Amino acid sequence: MDFIEVTLKVNADFADIFTAELGELGFDAFVETEDGFSAYIDEDKFSEEALQEVLERYADFAQVEYAVQKIERQNWNEEWERNFEPLFIGDQVSVRASFHEKPANAKYDIVINPKMSFGTGHHETTTLMIENQLTLDHQSKRVLDMGCGTGILAIMAGELGASEIVAVEIEDWTVENARENAELNNYASIDVRLGGAETIAGDKPYDIILANINRNVLLEDMPAYKAVLAPQGWLLLSGFYTEDLPMIQERASELGLDYTSHRVKNNWVSAIFKAS
Incomplete structure (x- = not known):
């Protein structure tokens, strides 16, 4: 198409x-x-x-x-290729295309060939999510990436030591791209699924759930995330503006999730919540 x-x-x-x-x-x-x-x-x-x-x-x-x-x-x-410039996030994470040189000073090096998928790190929400990921212990954790786009956040979870990673997207060509990027970064074990929140129903609990989508989808799907979030698990959200944060916080509170912090960049927000 x-x-x-x-x-x-x-x-x-x-x-x-x-x-x-x-x-x-x-x-x-x-x-x-x-x-x-x-x-x-x-x-x-x-x-x-x-x-x-x-x-x-x-x-x-x-x-x-x-x-x-x-x-x-x-x-x-x-x-x-004409527009994709390499990035350096949080003074630790290099995000680049396969035709860019690998930087010498990167603790984590992620290669993304985005095709038509969202999530090269250039958008504020992706950067904010990665910055928040860097604050959490992923070692040997089970991680879910909803609305994974290119798979960049799922790959970042792998770089941070996650043992099991599931990524979900609604478009078949995006699923294809996320799988390609996972393999490119030596994370072929990432389970990339086609669909929405219904694909995670009944899953084993996740220690960390990442969702960088948009406000309306987040508000609708947060109960599904909570249903598969482990006790003391972390929920990282982005894709909304600062004026939407109170609405997101209220929904989280209704679900028994505690707000812990958020980051802002150009009015975009990434917030962290924790299950009790």
Whole structure:
């Protein structure tokens, strides 16, 4: 299946807002550009009318120009090779593509070939999740990564010593990409599943659950996460804004999860909760 690329020229102050709005429309890959960003969606899920409705809601606040084009799936490699720059997160984690040189000073080195999947580390939420992962003991732990995208957080769990890792995604091509990246980083043992929260029902308890999705999905699926979270287990969430944090905290409290901390970057949040 081909993809639709929507390129938006927009002030940096509004780029994150439009990224979140397009995420709600089904766009699931984003690449920063000099004057905005490009967003990608399966051709059969794209509605230009829905896109225009989003832009019109912000017409009084932000001037936006956009262009739409169809991209054949096999052309994606050219796109991300042109835009994907290596990252260094938390002074410990290198995130790079296979065509980048391995840095000498990285404690952890993750190689990601993202194709159309979200999660290269360039988005604030992925960076925040990795920074939070670095604060938790993963050694010999059982870890779940919901909405795994490229598999980067699951791979990070492996780097931190997790013994069992399950990763879940709703798109078949994303599952394929996550498996490829897991193998590329010598974590072929990661169990990458196709589906949503229903795929984890009845699983053995997880010591750490990672979910970098969006506010609405998190609020809906948190009971499913709690059902498979071990006593004293950790739940790391991201994909929402600072103004959404109280809502997430309230939902967690209803489920018997204790808020412990959160990080913020450009108004995006990653929060940590603990089971009693």
